[in-house]
Amino acid sequence: MLIRVSPQYPIKSSEITSESTYQDRRRFLAQMGLATAGMALAGCSDAKTPPPVAPPSAAGTAATDGAASAELAALDVKTKVNMAGAEKVSSFEDITNYNNFYEFGTGKGEPANYAKKLKTRPWSVAIEGECDAPGMIDLEDLIKPHALEERIYRLRCVEAWSMVIPWVGFPLADLLKRFKPNSKAKFVQFFTLADAEQMPMIKRGVLPYPYREAMRMDEAMHPLAFMVVGLYGKVLPNQNGAPIRLMAPWKYGFKAAKSIVKIKFTETQPETTWNAIGAAEYGFYGNVNPEVDHPRWSQASERRLGELFRKPTLPFNGYPEVAPLYAGMDLRRYY
Numbered sequence: 001m002l003i004r005v006s007p008q009y010p011i012k013s014s015e016i017t018s019e020s021t022y023q024d025r026r027r028f029l030a031q032m033g034l035a036t037a038g039m040a041l042a043g044c045s046d047a048k049t050p051p052p053v054a055p056p057s058a059a060g061t062a063a064t065d066g067a068a069s070a071e072l073a074a075l076d077v078k079t080k081v082n083m084a085g086a087e088k089v090s091s092f093e094d095i096t097n098y099n100n101f102y103e104f105g106t107g108k109g110e111p112a113n114y115a116k117k118l119k120t121r122p123w124s125v126a127i128e129g130e131c132d133a134p135g136m137i138d139l140e141d142l143i144k145p146h147a148l149e150e151r152i153y154r155l156r157c158v159e160a161w162s163m164v165i166p167w168v169g170f171p172l173a174d175l176l177k178r179f180k181p182n183s184k185a186k187f188v189q190f191f192t193l194a195d196a197e198q199m200p201m202i203k204r205g206v207l208p209y210p211y212r213e214a215m216r217m218d219e220a221m222h223p224l225a226f227m228v229v230g231l232y233g234k235v236l237p238n239q240n241g242a243p244i245r246l247m248a249p250w251k252y253g254f255k256a257a258k259s260i261v262k263i264k265f266t267e268t269q270p271e272t273t274w275n276a277i278g279a280a281e282y283g284f285y286g287n288v289n290p291e292v293d294h295p296r297w298s299q300a301s302e303r304r305l306g307e308l309f310r311k312p313t314l315p316f317n318g319y320p321e322v323a324p325l326y327a328g329m330d331l332r333r334y335y
């Protein structure tokens with residue numbers, strides 16, 4: 001019942017966004033081949049070292065990059081909103097070659113390599129828990145009713161590096177409402193694919209799989225919370241969490257579960273992967289907060305990929321409009 005092969009979601013070839021317009025200023029630095037560091041484990045409690053301080057290498061060259069992105073279908077993007085001010089958008093190379101996706105390896109370049117063969121069609125998402133419309137929904141049916149938007153958001157990893165990414169997707173709230181969460185739905189949990197046949201690190205990985213994330217319902221319903229199906233105007237590359245992943249830009253990147261296969265509404269706070277393996281280092285909330293350091297490194301500043309100097313980290317990653325969600329909460333305790 002769940003598997004139905006259906007056409008790609010809305011695509012219009014005239015809508016192709018030119019990568020070059022975004023990345024020309026970045027290409028120079030990337031092509032200098034600045035030394036790769038990338039040794040620190042993504043928000044991983046096993047890591048003994050602080051996060052890397054050297055600028056990353058952009059593993060892709062312009063040539064391979066063009067080839068890779070050419071295979072990705074363009075999406076029919078209806079509106080575009082820049083929510084990163086005057087900050088430069090990160091290059092397609094950086095966004096797609098410097099990844100955390102532990103199911104495919106802990107090195108920053110491994111997901112780009114090993115996720116190539118991930119099968120993202122057909123795909124369906126199970127809807128469970130405290131809602132009046134549970135069931136299994138095919139990816140195309142999940143996406144179809146939504147007008148696709150581009151949103152340029154900052155992404156801040158708990159490891160203290162950051163990027164600016166032009167995501168394509170739609171508000172998470174609009175999706176969740178369709179499943180009619182009931183009055184007991186206080187949290188929503190996301191489960192991601194854990195297929196040992198396709199994902200080399202499922203059996204050997206440092207994390208318990210499936211990777212799980214969650215938010216309070218009011219956080220998930222906030223207009224900034226975004227369901228992502230693409231970037232740079234095209235279908236999401238596998239290493240970035242194809243075919244569908246979360247983005248809550250005021251939270252550390254580990255909250256942004258990739259390759260989602262199940263959404264579950266719960267009454268009590270669900271377990272989340274990083275929090276379960278290291279609660280002192282990875283809070284349930286995971287809100288970006290320059291005043292609450294990771295036990296092994298400062299969160300006061302960050303390394304923006306492609307830039308030479310660290311920059312200060314902003315409360316809620318520069319999205320203060322979410323602050324009312326946490327009114328009256330001690331953000332040092334609920335980090």
Ligand SMILES: Nc1nc2c(c(=O)[nH]1)N[C@H]1C(S)=C(S)[C@@H](COP(=O)(O)O)O[C@H]1N2
Nearest residue numbers: 099100101102157192211240253254256258
């Ligand atoms: N399933 C899954 N989702 C995941 C991760 C992961 O290892 N597995 N890593 C998270 C972390 S730590 C970050 S910073 C972001 C990185 O997203 P990006 O590679 O698209 O920039 O994905 C998040 N989502």
Ligand SMILES: [Mo]
Nearest residue numbers: 157158253254
């Ligand atoms: Mo991260």
